[in-house]
Amino acid sequence: MGVEVVVEGLSKSFGKQTIWRDVSLTLPPGEISVLLGPSGTGKSVFLKSLVGLLKPEHGRIVITGTDIVRCSEHKLYDVRKLFGVLFQDGALFGSMNLFDNIAFPLREHTKKGEAEIRRIVLEKMEMVGLIGAEKKLPGEISGGMRKRAGLARALVLDPEIILFDEPDSGLDPVRVAYLNQLIVDLNAQIDATFLIVTHDIGTARTVPDNIGMLFRRELVMFGPREVLLTSTEPVVEQFLMGRREGPIGMSEEKDAGQAAAELAALRAGGSSGPLGGPKGGGGTGIVPQLEPTPGLPIRKAVERRKDRVMQILHTLPPSAQDAIINSLTREEQQHYGVFAGAGVTQTQPPVQISTANQARADQPLGQTPRPTPYPRTANLPESEWQPQSGALTSDDAPAPAPEPGRKRGWLRRGGEK
Numbered sequence: 001m002g003v004e005v006v007v008e009g010l011s012k013s014f015g016k017q018t019i020w021r022d023v024s025l026t027l028p029p030g031e032i033s034v035l036l037g038p039s040g041t042g043k044s045v046f047l048k049s050l051v052g053l054l055k056p057e058h059g060r061i062v063i064t065g066t067d068i069v070r071c072s073e074h075k076l077y078d079v080r081k082l083f084g085v086l087f088q089d090g091a092l093f094g095s096m097n098l099f100d101n102i103a104f105p106l107r108e109h110t111k112k113g114e115a116e117i118r119r120i121v122l123e124k125m126e127m128v129g130l131i132g133a134e135k136k137l138p139g140e141i142s143g144g145m146r147k148r149a150g151l152a153r154a155l156v157l158d159p160e161i162i163l164f165d166e167p168d169s170g171l172d173p174v175r176v177a178y179l180n181q182l183i184v185d186l187n188a189q190i191d192a193t194f195l196i197v198t199h200d201i202g203t204a205r206t207v208p209d210n211i212g213m214l215f216r217r218e219l220v221m222f223g224p225r226e227v228l229l230t231s232t233e234p235v236v237e238q239f240l241m242g243r244r245e246g247p248i249g250m251s252e253e254k255d256a257g258q259a260a261a262e263l264a265a266l267r268a269g270g271s272s273g274p275l276g277g278p279k280g281g282g283g284t285g286i287v288p289q290l291e292p293t294p295g296l297p298i299r300k301a302v303e304r305r306k307d308r309v310m311q312i313l314h315t316l317p318p319s320a321q322d323a324i325i326n327s328l329t330r331e332e333q334q335h336y337g338v339f340a341g342a343g344v345t346q347t348q349p350p351v352q353i354s355t356a357n358q359a360r361a362d363q364p365l366g367q368t369p370r371p372t373p374y375p376r377t378a379n380l381p382e383s384e385w386q387p388q389s390g391a392l393t394s395d396d397a398p399a400p401a402p403e404p405g406r407k408r409g410w411l412r413r414g415g416e417k
């Protein structure tokens with residue numbers, strides 16, 4: 001299983017330019033997470049910070065008990081070995097054929113013999129569908145093949161965390177669909193922790209378990225996919241619909257008054273002009289998540305995530321709760337003690353209702369209450385994974401707490417307030 005990545009109170013600036021501040025999130029082990037955000041909001045800077053290529057000024061990034069923001073170069077080198085990174089253009093050496101490009105990390109960082117290297121390289125090339133292209137030079141193949149070669153190279157050291165920087169950039173929609181399937185298939189095969197930076201809404205809607213979004217130098221949200229996909233937050237809706245109307249402008253931010261007027265017009269059913277239509281499979285609402293190709297192992301992360309999300313269900317907005325419950329089979333709903341829609345009989349003892357949802361239960365007499373969809377915590381299994389609060393190993397100096405007084409988003413560590 002991949003490892004957890006805990007980010008707490010992270011802030012990064014270049015000189016006077018703040019890129020983002022107080023970013024906190026946890027990438028659950030083995031799950032696929034996507035980071036969205038308008039251009040220039042610092043998604044690539046975030047990826048580079050995760051691998052220790054850039055140093056944030058505040059906060060910490062804890063991976064296997066090491067805060068990589070503050071650790072020694074020697075420790076950072078060790079932690080980096082856990083990562084595989086797919087850069088936008090594949091970052092291949094133009095003068096080397098694909099075999100040598102993919103073998104490069106093995107030759108540089110291991111003492112493996114050529115026979116073993118050949119076995120590993122061919123295995124990874126097969127995983128990404130490149131068998132037969134070993135002798136090709138990067139300049140002789142398509143952009144999609146270059147990405148897959150970059151992915152094979154990212155895989156050769158058996159990473160526990162894989163970062164994808166806009167894997168879909170420059171690809172046509174069909175290639176994007178193939179690449180997305182490949183990402184899901186790989187996750188099923190290696191169970192590593194994936195973080196994908198993308199602008200492609202189709203990818204965001206169908207691939208990840210969790211979605212986050214950066215905007216105006218903050219992490220607007222990070223949590224289970226159902227939260228973002230059912231969100232009515234203007235910036236999220238605008239992004240998912242690929243609309244001009246909303247807080248995101250040509251140069252990232254718009255005047256607040258103009259954004260509010262546009263949104264009011266939209267809500268009233270009018271529009272200041274053509275909407276432009278959703279791009280890249282855009283739209284709001286839940287669509288089915290991609291499953292591994294038949295014949296491959298099931299994604300172990302999906303089962304783990306189910307337990308994890310059910311434990312935080314009561315902290316999520318009602319629309320996300322409904323979407324999650326509706327995604328469960330009837331047996332799973334019974335297992336977790338939750339009930340969807342009117343057609344499902346309540347077979348469990350009365351559920352515990354959180355204060356936030358008390359209003360639903362306090363309906364006037366005579367009205368049939370909707371079965372309460374919130375989980376009985378007593379019904380929940382022991383989850384294999386719990387967020388570790390960024391616990392550091394004893395030989396690391398404890399990192400200072402995040403700056404006091406900074407505003408925190410409501411959904412950070414996969415759902416904590």
Ligand SMILES: Nc1ncnc2c1ncn2[C@@H]1O[C@H](COP(=O)(O)OP(=O)(O)OP(=O)(O)O)[C@@H](O)[C@H]1O
Binds near residue numbers: 037040
């Ligand atoms: N090494 C650097 N030195 C100074 N500024 C930098 C550096 N790297 C990035 N930036 C600035 O940080 C900001 C965020 O850049 P970044 O590439 O992370 O955005 P992004 O969200 O990935 O954008 P896009 O979606 O267009 O790829 C930009 O204003 C960029 O100019």
